[in-house]
Amino acid sequence: MKKVLIAPRKYVQGRGVLGELGQYLKPLGRKPLVLWDPVVKQIVESTVRQSLHGAGLEMVEAEFAGEASAAERTRVGALAVQGQADVAVGIGGGKVLDVAKAVAVDQQLAMVTCPTIASNDSPTSAASVWYDENHSFINFECWPANPDLVLVDTQVVANGPVRAFVAGMGDALSTWVEAEAAFKSRAANIAGGAPTMAAMAIARLCFETLMEYGLDARRDVELHVVTPAVEKVVEANVLLSGLGFESGGLATAHMIGNLLSNVPECQEQGLMHGEKVAFGVITQLCLDDEMDADEKADIVDFEIEIGLPVTFEELNLKGVTRERLQELAEACAGPGSLCHNHPFPVTAADILDALFAADALGRQRRTFA
Ligand SMILES: [Zn+2]
Incomplete structure (x- = not known):
């Protein structure tokens, strides 16, 4: 049987690296769609905005509605199209990242995950886990590629x-x-x-x-x-x-x-x-x-x-x-x-x-x- 290994294109981990997000996104696109929930947004917004601004990138913002569901995938996808985003960036927990990955694939954008908690191993993977509106597990969906960038700020994780x-x-x-x-x-x-x-x-x-x-x-x-x-x-x-x-x-x-x-x-x-x-x-x-x-x-x-x-x-x-x-x-x-x-x-x-x-x-x- 043949052997296959898949992996993200780049993995960056360290204290304060979220402040370098703009610099790392620059080779991937000009208009990042940033998906986050209100809690995460409150914690990282000023760092992220400053970093993207510093790199001359224009942010398209999307607030996560709470579940990694088919409806959320469609809704965030529409926001990406509307904002003409060219890279999908999920910042937060597994569900946010999973939706961002799906939107990247659906809209043919670069894919970036920034986990703010280290609660599971999905950020590097080419897969999303889907749930229904009652929060029941439905299935895994595998994507043709892993994220172009995984960026983990260990200070943010340690503060979580x-x-x-x-x-x-x-x-x-x-x-x-x-x-x-x-x-x-x-x-x-x-x-x-x-x-x-x-x-x-x-x-x-x-x-x-x-x-x-x-x-x-x-x-x-x-x-x-x-x-x-x-x-x-x-x-x-x-x-x-x-x-x-x-x-x-x-x-x-x-x-x-x-x-x-x-x-x-x-x-x-x-x-x-x-x-x-x-x-x-x-x-x-x-x-x-x-x-x-x-x-x-x-x-x-x-x-x-x-x-x-x-x-x-x-x-x-x-x-x-x-x-x-x-x-x-x-x-x-x-x-x-x-x-x-x-x-x-x-x-x-x-x-x-x-x-x-x-x-x-x-x-x-x-x-x-
Ligand atoms: Zn697992």
Whole structure:
């Protein structure tokens, strides 16, 4: 099988780099469409306006309506046409970036993502995740190209919510375990080929970086300071995880994480993508017969230490029955599921057992923590 690796054209990360946005956009266009939500706008507006003005660029502004939906894609696309924008810039969280990417593709504009939180690994990817108006997960859509530029200001990330940063570590923690499973099962990656050695090395580095620096980085972000640990974990959450998942592969952890988005109890809890995926990681570890017991416990302990959900209770699913999770398990075992990216068959019963085993393991490790 051929090997394929895809990546953004340029990745820029550092304290204060948002002030250089104009300079980095200049080779890509003259009229950037900037998509942001009111909260992010308030934080970064003066920096962004100054930077674009300094580079002689004329900003076309679009305020995000709140969901990465088909309607929002159409609405923002129309604003880009109206303003004659030539580059789409998403500044904010995953949903804003996902809509900006779609608009770039639809309107044939250059594509730029500026994540202001490191809560997931979508900024570098050539994919968007779509939700319906009720915030339920619909599907992934893959684009023909990755962003032309990914720009991450680590001071902005460190000033942001700790919970989002930790959720990003949950998403990034899944990258190696899923890439390894997909690699062993010879599953094709999102890029449309087998993983390169580079993708697997990046995925492994992502995992090792989190396990070594994750706790330090969490403590530093609580103080809003930018330290080498914060820089390393931002790179792991955004770049290493992004390249690793897209050119490595996905498996059960993301299937569980995505499907939990559609469980009303989890929706009520307002869980972030990386938090659901973090529980999916433990579920996947409980499914895998080659998993080393000590390594499994280390991963669960790490999740507990940094503050990720490891039990049904933390997912707002305390006392959940097998019947209640049957539909989710059936979807996992169904056609086209990421759960088939393992070197062993996966049935609905296997998934249910792994979910309950994960909850029990999480509860047990928590009593030691
Ligand atoms: Zn993810």
